[in-house]
Amino acid sequence: MIDLPVGAPEGVVVADAVGADVACFPTREQYFELVSAFKDGGYELCSDVCAVDYLGHEDRLLPEGVAATRFEVVVNLLSLTKRSRVRIRVQAGDEPQVASLFSLYPGVEAMEREAFDLFGVIFTDHPDLTRILMPEDWEGHPLRKDYSVGRVPVQFKEAPGPR
Amino acid sequence: MTEPTVRAVDRADLLTAETSEGAQELQRRELTPTGELGREVGAVLRVDGRVLDARSIDVDRRDDETMIINMGPSHPSTHGVLRLMLELDGEFVLRTKPVIGYLHTGMEKTGEELSYIQGATNVTRMDYLSPVINELSYSMAVEKLLDIEVPERAVWIRMMMSELNRMSSHLVWMATNGMDLGSSSMMIYGLRERELILAFFEKTTGLRMNLNYVRPGGVAADLPDGWQDDVLVICDTIEERTYEYDQLLTGQPIFRNRMIGVAPLMAEEALALGVTGPLLRSTGVAWDLRRTMPYLAYDQVDFDVIVGTYGDNFDRYAIRLNEIRESARIVRQCVEKMPSGDYRSQDPKVTPPPRARIGESMEALIHHFKLFTEGFHVPAGEVYSAVESPRGELGCYLVADGTAKPWRMHVRAPSFVNLQAVPLLMRGGTVSDAITVISTVDPVLGEVDR
Structure with missing residues (x-):
């Protein structure tokens, strides 16, 4: 368990995660302020930003005081001086929208674009929120759980056709 | 002999529409707000305390003086299907934007x-x-x-x-x-x-x-x-x-x-x-x-x-x-x-x-x-x-x-994140330096696009 850095918003839930990591659960309003406090507290590098779609898992295990939503944005911060990691899991809502971390860590640009592209998470104040992996005219966000993987019909030789 | 169904002019438009990645691409200067011109220079320049230096980007330059060219997605030195859009002033690179996703297989x-x-x-x-x-x-x-x-x-x-x-x-x-x-x-x-x-x-x-x-x-x-x-x-x-x-x-x-x-x-x-x-x-x-x-x-x-x-x-x-x-x-x-x-x-x-x-x-x-x-x-x-x-x-x-x-x-994926350093590294260099930059950043496109 770690102490929250100076300047962190009041009332952020902190819990131990699997492995040696620690996870913080800010609300959407606390999110930017918390990451900013961590940055000032020596977490120089934002190693990862990704989103998770928990469709149908609203009853998942979360610490007390955290209201589960369908989407979660997960940020992994790394401190080179402390040699430690911290994970920030923010409940992004059912219509996912969180603040962009671009002004703190410019390196999240591509990662947030990826989360937008594949999950439809809106990062407010992101400078260039366009698709990055999928083509520009693609419909839907493929990593969402309600986005079907689809299938290509396999034509077997001499097998009767669909009709 | 069959009559061509699409005229050459229409076909050019059609091809552009089919291959364009729209807003993902490097936009022309006149479509880019001045403050954003530094973006492709390298996102770092927008961090607090490292504001856009007027000398580092020539905001007066007009579109007809520079040229946007595509390098890739199948250029031998891009180590895969990496597409780089370079804005060139003569032989010097002004802005760069990597356009990725050509190997995305979900x-x-x-x-x-x-x-x-x-x-x-x-x-x-x-x-x-x-x-x-x-x-x-x-x-x-x-x-x-x-x-x-x-x-x-x-x-x-x-x-x-x-x-x-x-x-x-x-x-x-x-x-x-x-x-x-x-x-x-x-x-x-x-x-x-x-x-x-x-x-x-x-x-x-x-x-x-x-x-x-x-x-x-x-x-x-x-x-x-x-x-x-x-x-x-x-x-x-x-x-x-x-x-x-x-x-x-x-x-x-x-x-x-x-x-x-x-x-x-x-x-x-x-x-x-x-x-x-x-x-x-x-x-x-x-x-x-x-x-x-x-x-x-x-x-x-x-x-x-x-x-x-x-x-x-x-x-x-x-x-x-x-x-x-x-x-x-x-x-x-x-x-x-x-x-x-x-x-x-x-x-x-x-x-x-x-x-x-x-x-x-x-x-x-x-x-x-x-x-x-x-x-x-x-x-x-x-x-x-x-x-x-x-x-x-x-x-x-x-x-x-x-x-x-x-x-x-x-x-x-480390390559995916490291690729963001490319526009910054290429800024101000020549096209031949751009090749060495792609090379020394060492992206593996299978990992970039996943």
Whole structure:
């Protein structure tokens, strides 16, 4: 368990995660302020930003005081001086929208674009929120759980056709 | 003779519409707000305290004075299907924007459809130059969730294979970098040396690439008889040949002119952009997960973290060359200290029964069948496990929901993040420097697009 850095918003839930990591659960309003406090507290590098779609898992295990939503944005911060990691899991809502971390860590640009592209998470104040992996005219966000993987019909030789 | 149905003019529009990536592309100057002109220069310039310098970007320049050209997606020096849109002023690069996604095959979505045992075959195809390290990151994440111990021997086998893989990956880099700079002899030498390692991989795992060797619970097979000799010969040969590369490249005036002082990166820029691996170390930051946050048994072997000073192309080259030597050093220590014992966990939950028992025991057969059809269940939870790949921090974020398939499998690909440094490094250089920049950033497009 770690102490929250100076300047962190009041009332952020902190819990131990699997492995040696620690996870913080800010609300959407606390999110930017918390990451900013961590940055000032020596977490120089934002190693990862990704989103998770928990469709149908609203009853998942979360610490007390955290209201589960369908989407979660997960940020992994790394401190080179402390040699430690911290994970920030923010409940992004059912219509996912969180603040962009671009002004703190410019390196999240591509990662947030990826989360937008594949999950439809809106990062407010992101400078260039366009698709990055999928083509520009693609419909839907493929990593969402309600986005079907689809299938290509396999034509077997001499097998009767669909009709 | 049939009448053409589409006139040539219409066809040009049609082609543009079909191939355009719209807003993902580098926009023309007149469509870009002045404050945003610095964006493609490199996102770092928009950080507080590093405001856009009026001298660093000429806002008065008009569109008809510059030219936007596409490099890639199938340009031989872009190392895959990387498409770079360059805004050129004569021969000088003003703005750059990488447009990626041409190799996107939805591997993270695929990962959700595969069981934990099958998952390793999926991740191994991401960074196809360092398959072992991909599998390692994934397997370590699964093991953390399962909370199982891996036997000592498996740990050391994993470490040795990772280092061999790091050598082979850096050798391919040496080869392609040589090729980009016009030294086709280096191309041949690099791939020749890599062949030794791939041959050893084939002997051990049955495959040369995409090994599926490191699996949750251990490794797929024990090392073959006489592996010590094979490995030592590989180390001797490659170590000796790195000194030949020194003669061929390190002291060579043309090579030095194109590398030294070209495309420097500063430590704070690298950190702000989230850049890791040889790129970060070249700026003087001694950050190597093998040393700073040891996993496997890296705290029990002796090796140096190679650090650069100026963060230029030459530092990045020198770091990779010396990392080959350091990896050989680790491999030698693995040969010396390799413990005996099991090569995979004996936890029946994740490990199938030995082959011999399947023929004589019905239970063993059922167990084997269940394990490979249904897979094992992983307790609900989420974990992030990171390892040092040849390109930087390779992380795997895994969310389990208690079933036999991951709920979410996300890979933090070092190339994907490192690619953001390209526009910054290319700024102000010539097109020929741009080639060396792509080369020394060393993106693997399989991993960028996943």
